[in-house]
Amino acid sequence: MSTTTDRSTIESLRNRASEVGALVLSSTDTQLEVSLSILRTSGAVVPFALHIECRKGLLTVHEVRSRHLPEFCPERHINDGGTFCLYWKPLDGIEIDSAEAATEWWSTVVAFLRLQLRAAKLRRWPNRRGRAHGNAAQYQHAAEGFARQLGLEDDLLEGGLRVVKGGRGAFGRALRLLRRGHKILSVWQEVSRVVTVRRPCICGQGDPPKAMICCGDHAAVASQLVSSIDKMQQLEAAFMDMYADRQCCGTMDECPLKTEA
Incomplete structure (x- = not known):
């Protein structure tokens, strides 16, 4: 059974998805599936199919299938199971408690995917803000x-x-x-x-x-x-x-x- 927080989080993300060009394909109280296209610097467009889920306040996002990203890669900040490591929660975590926070979360996902496309080309993490793993x-x-x-x-x-x-x-x-x-x-x-x-x-x-x-x-x-x-x-x-x-x-x-x- 979904909690009020889970439903509110998913609703906020669904309402703000269009701001980053995400197209909602399906939605429940606790899950979203979206199509999100990322523009490369070359002008090419890379479409990502993403699964977003909120269970007991824990928000996760991963590719529906591992098409563009590996299923697991600590160096690319992709957790075991394919979920994205978007931020270190104690310092820069995003609590989806407002429309503005939902927009910030979507912007973080877009920035993460852009870094992923650069990492795939460079074969190294492209910026200096990657967090160490775990504790x-x-x-x-x-x-x-x-x-x-x-x-x-x-x-x-x-x-x-x-x-x-x-x-x-x-x-x-x-x-x-x-x-x-x-x-x-x-x-x-x-x-x-x-x-x-x-x-x-x-x-x-x-x-x-x-x-x-x-x-x-x-x-x-x-x-x-x-x-x-x-x-x-x-x-x-x-x-x-x-x-x-x-x-x-x-x-x-x-x-x-x-x-x-």
Whole structure:
């Protein structure tokens, strides 16, 4: 049995479908099937047949048949079962509680499908706003905030920051922060503290740059950045391990599900 929220959500989406050129093919209290055409930059039109469903407040959308998109691809933000990963709900989720919200949701679907067409051609995700998978997203969001304070947000968004294990010392294991493959900082993992606080701050501000210990709270922020990236990487790897037995769809050049030939 459908809930009032489910019926209201589907009704709002049905009423606003035409605003993005979606043609409603069928409708019930909890489901919609629509035809939605996406215009390529070349001028070609790609028609998508979409199934939209709202059950117990959970709104999902997927292709009726996997015609243009793979049935599952973490790198293309397509969940197991083919549903689209449109947003990370705690930060940028859309609650369909108004006509304007329904319009925003449809616009998000259109933008997602445009990115999918570009991804299929480029064989990589075309923008820098893709979320990490599963619970890793919350640590990615935290890392973005810390990186922004240090002037490293672009590096993080472009995949240029990575944490690797270093050696052991007086305070246990050190974690190394790599920027484009080069170490820029080490942090003691157990005490979450920069190994050498008298080194120039990684924010690069000042001429000459200040030592980290003298550069506001940047030493503490840097240690939080490293901890967040490390946790994000761990959870991302655990997510991929859950699908280790799944075959890669082969549509992306880089994918953790690929096996060596």
